[in-house]
Structure formats: C-alpha cells, structure tokens
Amino acid sequence: MIFDIVLWGGLIVALAVSFKQVDIDNLPRLFNGSSTAGEMAGALFNPDFTRVDFFIKKMLETVMIALWGTFLALFLAIPLAFMAARNVAPAWLVWPVRRVMDLMRSVPDLVIGLIFVIIVGLGPLPGVLALALNTGGVLAKLFSEAVESIDKGPVEGVRATGAQPLHEIRWGILPQVAPLWTSFALYRFESNARAATVLGLIGAGGIGSTLIDAFNSYNYREVSAIAIIVVVTVTLIDMLSQVMRKRLL
Secondary structure (H helix, E strand, O other), rough: OHHHHHHHHHHHHHHHHHHOOHHHHHOOOOOOOHHHHHHHHHHHHHOOOHHHHHHHHHHHHHHHHHHHHHHHHHHHHHHHHHOOOOOOOOOHHHHHHHHHHHHHHHHHHHHHHHHHHHHOOOOOOHHHHHHHHHHHHHOOOOOOOHHHOOOOHHHHHHOOOOOOOHHHHHHHHHHHHHHHHHHHHHHHHHHHHHHHHHHHHHOOOHHHHHHHHHHHOHHHHHHHHHHHHHHHHHHHHHHHHHHHHHHHH
C-alpha cells in the first residue's frame, strides 16, 4: 500500500514539475492557428499522385534499405548474442559484450545515420549502415535473452555424446531459439521500414528526402500522397510478416 502511494504520488509530482518544461501550458497555440491547420488539412485530404511512379520508386528504395539493414544486423546480432549469453559464454566476455550492445542500442539511428552520411556521403548506404548497427544491438539483446531461457536438457544430451561446443549450439540451442529469433527479426524489419523513412530526412536515401522536400515547399498534397504510400507499404509488410511467421513458426 505504501509503495503504491509513493509510486503514484511520485508520478503525479513528476507530471506537475514537468508541466512547464514541456510547454503544456502553451497547448492553446494548437487552436490559435486554426486557419493554417484548416488549409493544411484541406490539402492533406486531397493528395496529389501526379508523381506516383517516382514516389513508389523511392518507397521501394526505403524498403530495400530496411531489408539490407536488417540482414546485416543479423550477422552482428548472432555472434554477439552467444557471447553475451551467461549460460554459454564465460563471465569475463559477457560483461564487455553487453556494454557494446548497450552502446549500439542507445545511440539513435538518426545520429548514427548522420555520422555515416559524413563518412560515406549522401545516399542509401548510410541508412543501411545506421539500421544495421542499431538493429544489431537490439537483436543481440533479444537473441541473448532467448539463449539464456533455453531448456538445458537438449544441450546436456548433445554434450553427453562427446560433441564439440559448436555442435552443442547447432543441435542443442539453435532449434530452441530459432522460432523466437525469426519472430524478432521479422518485427525489426517492420520497424526498420518505418525508421528508413525517417533516415531519409537526413539524406540517407529513400522516400524521406522526398517527403521533407515536399514539406519545405509547402506542397501538402504531395505530402499526403507520400504518407498514403508509406502507410500502405508498411501495412503490406506487416501482413507479409504475419504470413511468414505462420509458415516458419
């Protein structure tokens, strides 16, 4: 009871203290610009698909960035997962590997993307590399936790045959974690399809650069068309992922 009072009381205090910090008191501004909002809404409900072929081409590039980013992330995540799993790797290796994974996850992909834009220039490659690093850290954590939660019986059975550690992983661990790993990877691909759109805003390829150009030129009809294409694409990816999960799991 006391814990609940402290917890919820602390939450209320935190909300009160941060009220001005996040400008909640300026919320009426949202309604003061009603004429501008109405003009924008009118344009958004009247999308301009004149350049639909170009938009679809850029959207496909965004999906390919997400696909390659997720694919490369798997090559980072799988070895890191085994090196970070306490029931597989020695303690002296687990701690530094987990800190590397923390670093990969904690740096936003936009920041990583900006760094790669500076290194390799504008285009899809910075987006691929940014997603690969960030997603690699996320998947490595999820994969390692899946490894730590396995049933020890199959592993001990393989070990009893005199098998090498790699055989223990191949026959004792992978069959148990493969369904979860597949689900995690598919989910991250869905997330990366959305993230790749945002990365385009910093020049990392895809439809994001086209979207920001439309915003900067106040062409809200094109903004609406691009948003519709993004929503449809992400929905199709989600549906495809569900079919793949059912087939693979």
